[in-house]
Amino acid sequence: MVSIGVKEEVSEVGLRPEEAGIGVWSWVLQRVTAVLLLVFLGAHFWVLHFAVVGEQINFVRVSERLRTPFFIVLDLALLATVLYHALNGLRIVIVDFGISPMAQRLLLGALWLIGILTFIFGANTLLPFITSTPLFYR
Amino acid sequence: MLKIVGWRGRSSNTPLWPTNYRVGMWAWLLQRITGLALVFYLFLHIWVISFSAVGKDGLSFDLVLTALQTPFFIVLDLALLAAVLFHALNGIRILLFDLGIGVRSQKVLFGLFMAIGLLAFGAGVAVLLPYALGKPLS
Numbered sequence: 001m002v003s004i005g006v007k008e009e010v011s012e013v014g015l016r017p018e019e020a021g022i023g024v025w026s027w028v029l030q031r032v033t034a035v036l037l038l039v040f041l042g043a044h045f046w047v048l049h050f051a052v053v054g055e056q057i058n059f060v061r062v063s064e065r066l067r068t069p070f071f072i073v074l075d076l077a078l079l080a081t082v083l084y085h086a087l088n089g090l091r092i093v094i095v096d097f098g099i100s101p102m103a104q105r106l107l108l109g110a111l112w113l114i115g116i117l118t119f120i121f122g123a124n125t126l127l128p129f130i131t132s133t134p135l136f137y138r
Numbered sequence: 139m140l141k142i143v144g145w146r147g148r149s150s151n152t153p154l155w156p157t158n159y160r161v162g163m164w165a166w167l168l169q170r171i172t173g174l175a176l177v178f179y180l181f182l183h184i185w186v187i188s189f190s191a192v193g194k195d196g197l198s199f200d201l202v203l204t205a206l207q208t209p210f211f212i213v214l215d216l217a218l219l220a221a222v223l224f225h226a227l228n229g230i231r232i233l234l235f236d237l238g239i240g241v242r243s244q245k246v247l248f249g250l251f252m253a254i255g256l257l258a259f260g261a262g263v264a265v266l267l268p269y270a271l272g273k274p275l276s
Contacts, residue, residue, distance in 0.1 A: 031233060031236060038230070041222070056204075057203050057207070082180060086173075087177075090174070125188040
C-alpha cells in the first residue's frame with residue numbers, strides 16, 4: 001500500500017522553528033522565495049518587455065533606470081532570490097533520485113558555493129550600469 | 139496473466155508509471171522539467187548578460203542586445219514565457235495547497251490556472267509576434 005503521510009511526517013520532523021532541521025528551512029525558504037519571485041520577476045519581465053513595447057533596449061536606457069537605488073536593490077534582490085530558488089530546486093530534484101546523506105551534505109555545500117560565486121559574478125555585471133566600471137573584468 | 143514490467147523492473151501497473159499519470163502527476167513532472175529548464179536558462183542569462191557589461195573583448199551591451207532582439211531569439215523568448223508562466227502558476231497552486239486551500243479541487247484549480255496562463259501567453263504572443271515576424275524595433 002502506498003501511503004503519503006503528510007501528517008506523520010510533520011509530527012516527526014516538527015514544524016516549530018526551534019525543531020526545524022535544514023530540510024524544513026529549505027522547504028520554507030523555497031516557498032518564501034517563490035512568493036518574492038512572483039513580485040521581483042514580474043517586475044523584471046514587465047519593465048524589460050512590456051512597459052515600453054517595441055523599443056530597442058540599450059545601455060543608456062538601462063543605465064538611467066539602474067542608477068536609481070530602487071532598481072539597484074530590486075535587481076540585487078532578484079539575483080539572490082532567483083539563485084536560491086533555482087539551486088534549492090535543483091537540490092530537491094537531485095536528492096529525490098535517492099542519494100546518500102553524505103552526498104546530500106556535499107551537494108548542499110557545493111550548491112551554496114556555486115550560488116555565492118554566481119551572485120558575486122552577477123552583481124559585478126550590474127556594477128558598470130551604476131558606477132560605469134566593474135570590480136573585475138571577465 | 140500478462141504482466142508488463144516497466145523501467146528498471148518497476149511494474150507498469152502503478153500510478154507512478156507515466157502512462158497511468160493523472161493531472162496531479164503531470165503537473166508535478168512538468169514543474170520539475172520547467173524548473174530544470176529555467177535553472178539552465180538562468181545561468182545562460184547571467185553568463186550572456188555578463189558579456190555585455192564586463193567583457194574586455196569588444197562586445198558591448200548594445201551589440202549583444204541587438205543580437206538578442208532578432209526574430210529567432212524573440213521566438214525563444216516566447217518559449218521562456220510559456221515555461222515561466224507554467225512554473226509560476228502551478229507554483230501558486232502548490233502554495234495554496236500548502237496553506238490548505240483547494241486540495242480537494244486540485245484538478246479544477248489546475249484547469250483554472252492553465253486557462254489564466256494561456257490568456258497571459260496569448261497577450262505575450264500578441265505583443266511579441268510582430269517582432270518575431272521581423273518588424274524592426276525603434
